[in-house]
Amino acid sequence: MSAKAIESGGGDATDPFRPESPSDEEDEPSQSSNQTSDGSPGKPPQGPPQGPDGSGSDPRDPPKDGGSSFSHKADLALEPNPSDHPRASTIFLSKSQTAVRQKKKSNHLNHVSPGQLTKKYNSCSTIFLDDSIVRQPNLRTTLKRMTLAIYYHIKNRDADRSLDIFDERLHPLTREKIPEEYFEHDPEHEFIYRFVHTLFSAALLTADCAVVTLVYLERLLTYAEIDICPTNWKRIVLGAILLASRLWDDDAVRDVEYSQILKDVTVEDMNEMERHVLELLHFNINVPFSVYAKYYFDLRSLAHDNNLNVLFTPLTKQRARNYEAISRLCDDEYKDVCRAAMRRSFSADHFIGIRRSNAILS
DSSP: OOHHHHHOOOOSSOOTTSOOOOOTTOOOOOGGGGBOTTSOBOOOOOSSOOOTTSSSSOTTSOOGGGHHHHHHHHHHHHSOOTTTOTTSOOHHHHHHHHHHHHHHHHHHHTTOOOOSOOOOOOOSSOOEEOSOOSSSOOHHHHHHHHHHHHHHHHHTOSOOOOOGGGOTTTSOSSSSOOOGGGGGSOOOHHHHHHHHHHHHHHHTOOHHHHHHHHHHHHHHHHHHTOOOOTTTHHHHHHHHHHHHHHHHOTTOOOHHHHHHHSTTSOHHHHHHHHHHHHHHTTTOOOOOHHHHHHHHHHHHHHHHHTTOOOOOEEOOHHHHHHHHHHHHHHHHHHHHHHHHHHHHOOOGGGSTTOOOOOOOOO
16 A cells, blocks of 8 residues: 555435415405505505415425535535545445344344454453555455445445446356356355455455545445445456555556456456446545554454454464564655655745746647
């Protein structure tokens, strides 16, 4: 993960617009109320202005009780996108919590034993850690967690909204005829993992690219207002991987090389899909490190809640030295990024003193 990439970092209720019908008991105002006893025009009637239907209010105006729906829509529009804001909760974690609670409740009611406890606890003399850190996650465990997040996205989707560019029935990834029953069932977690692991292994992608792939995937689902379902999950995941590998991997794999991995997919198809992904993202490819770190730790929480097997080993002196060296390297890179940002930015007070070179128009 390069420092440059880090820096670039309702219901079926009544329609609120439908006018209220006038009451049957309400009579038309008499003309005498507007006239004096001698027949001359008097003062205009007091009270609310009469609408075209005489109901006392203009039906073109939204009813007062519709304000709550307007405020609800405004609140939804103002909700921060988790792929853009570090404080917003990730979508995959909220989708998985319902299934985790149901599973725990079912195990409790059925008196299912949790099995052998494999969790190891730290002590004063021994610290147990896995081999994943934010800067250098473990590839296999990260892919397991990332594909589990995709599995919960598919399983707990709201609808089946999709776009033609991602529909595998219109743009198949293989020349073999796929039975229609394949698109009627949700894929299992292990099947999703094998598909993603094949791409990452063949393209030699890193684990941090998997985290960024999940960020782009959730941003795509939110921006485009679509759902990931059995008919489109492969192409959506492939499009997010293409974009993440191109922008976050220093040794990016070209689309030509991906076409060699997926032998039945043409380069033109992948280029078109990648172009659509960028347009649907409004070309917002910025992933701040705070958002990356949030997704990384939420993936760890997802693995813990679903009892994914992670190997914990005691922290040795050599591992501690390696972690310290990685931390020092990250700190130096962060300082270099900050210095570069300070050189590029100036305050408004010193804006006049900036000297610019003459532009050359050709």
